[in-house]
Amino acid sequence: MTIAIETPVPPCAHQPELFEDVAAVASTTSGSGTVAAVQERLAVAHRSCAGCPMLVDCLYRAVVEVDVSGFVACTTEADRATIRRQLGIEVTQPTLAPYGTTRLGNGPVSHEMVVAVRHAHPKDTCQQLAERLGCSTSTIKRHLRRAREEATRVEQVSTLPQRRTPSIEEVLDAFDALETSQFA
Ligand code: SF4
Structure with a gap:
């Protein structure tokens, strides 16, 4: 007998365009409806994340481990920066560029x-x-x-004195304190 284990697919994988950077969404809208349109898209994305089975893990990773861009786990980049400030942490990004890359063509020198x-x-x-x-x-x-x-x-x-890694509970508490966590 074969047992099939289903891996849940998060809503953002089904609707990637919904999770675009809010600034990008705003720049593609014009007229008096701009703010309302952005707010509406945010609310829909927020509701999608709120119902996602991966929300807690996704939020923790986006706050503590990787500084991703755009809307993730019910938070904007500004929200996550606020949470990090509150927790007193910073996320350092490892460079993805290979060390000692040779220059190709006439492109800019990296x-x-x-x-x-x-x-x-x-x-x-x-x-x-x-x-x-x-x-x-x-x-x-x-x-x-x-x-x-x-x-x-x-x-x-x-x-600087080393700070311990925040717990999931601390991240969730800081998230709950955000005004925008009550958004949807
Ligand atoms: S919580 Fe994370 S994984 Fe789930 S829909 Fe939102 S961004 Fe995607």
């Missing part, structure tokens, strides 16, 4: 590319790095300045 070439040739001048990548010296300087600023930020964060 930040990761400049950092990788700097690591490979630590004694090169900015002019030499620019020649290696076929870009301007100012582009190299801009990316190296950004790399220094990011390194400083990481250093500052690492010196």
Whole structure:
């Protein structure tokens, strides 16, 4: 006998367009109906999430683990930022770009590319790095300045006292405190 286990499909998978960024929805609507149209779409998406069996897990991950964009788990990006502020947490995004990517064609030089070439040739001048990548010296300087600023930020964060990961109950309490959690 074969036992079929059904995996529930969340409402957002059935109606991806409904979960578009609210700003994107607003920019495609015009006239006096704009606010009402956005509010209506939000309310429908909110009701879909509210009835979703994955809501708690989805909310927790979107608040604590990954800074996703758009409307997720009854919350907008602003709502999730509010919850994180209340919980005193930040979500750091790992870079998805491969380290040391080579430049393809005449496209713009990526930040990761400049950092990788700097690591490979630590004694090169900015002019030499620019020649290696076929870009301007100012582009190299801009990316190296950004790399220094990011390194400083990481250093500052690492010196902050470590906070424990919030529990599901804490995230749900912060969510319940949102005015928009009563939206639908
Ligand atoms: S709670 Fe999450 S998984 Fe469920 S419909 Fe909303 S966004 Fe999709």
